[in-house]
Amino acid sequence: MASSTKEALAAALKQMMTVKPIEKITVKDLVEICGVNRQTFYYHFDDVYDLLEWVFEQDANRVLPKEIVREHWREDVMVFFEYLYDNSSFALNVYHSDSRLYMLRYLKTRLQNCIHSFAVLVSEGRNIDRQDFEFVVEFYANGIIGLISQWLDLGMQLPKYITKERFLRLLDSSVENMLERFQLD
Numbered sequence: 001m002a003s004s005t006k007e008a009l010a011a012a013l014k015q016m017m018t019v020k021p022i023e024k025i026t027v028k029d030l031v032e033i034c035g036v037n038r039q040t041f042y043y044h045f046d047d048v049y050d051l052l053e054w055v056f057e058q059d060a061n062r063v064l065p066k067e068i069v070r071e072h073w074r075e076d077v078m079v080f081f082e083y084l085y086d087n088s089s090f091a092l093n094v095y096h097s098d099s100r101l102y103m104l105r106y107l108k109t110r111l112q113n114c115i116h117s118f119a120v121l122v123s124e125g126r127n128i129d130r131q132d133f134e135f136v137v138e139f140y141a142n143g144i145i146g147l148i149s150q151w152l153d154l155g156m157q158l159p160k161y162i163t164k165e166r167f168l169r170l171l172d173s174s175v176e177n178m179l180e181r182f183q184l185d
Contacts, residue, residue: 006044008034010055013048018089022052022097052099056106059087064110067117074168076114077144080107081167084148088156095152104145112141115175122176132182140175 012033016025045051068076084091
């Protein structure tokens with residue numbers, strides 16, 4: 001029951017975020033939609049922002065990859081953009097709130113883990129200093145988060161396929177090439 005209550009509150013939050021910014025959503029709004037009392041809400045969450053973090057983590061854990069597989073790295077990377085696009089009201093509302101940094105940090109961590117897993121595969125057999133390796137991973141994670149931030153700043157107005165094409169063209173073989181530049185003799 002607790003899981004379904006949490007999920008109901010999460011759905012209510014997402015529903016409310018299509019019509020109100022997160023700062024204007026109250027616990028009262030959410031419990032009225034779910035037909036539960038305030039005590040039930042506070043049993044599960046400290047406040048609306050705690051629920052927001054839970055929603056984002058649940059969505060991300062369900063949808064976003066934890067690593068990138070070499071054979072379909074393009075699809076793995078694009079899942080991040082597709083998730084944000086498919087949940088645009090939610091993502092833009094979070095992005096334009098005080099929780100923006102949490103969302104970007106969470107996405108960056110997930111991206112960094114994915115890029116790291118991919119970089120391990122493509123650097124196999126190469127002698128690369130650990131700090132250089134981590135620098136390359138950080139570089140790409142920051143670059144992708146920068147592109148995501150710019151896209152969100154523009155209200156996701158760029159057509160999805162153009163964003164995808166430009167992004168994939170930019171990444172094509174670039175991680176491999178960058179790691180090769182740091183190979184030790």
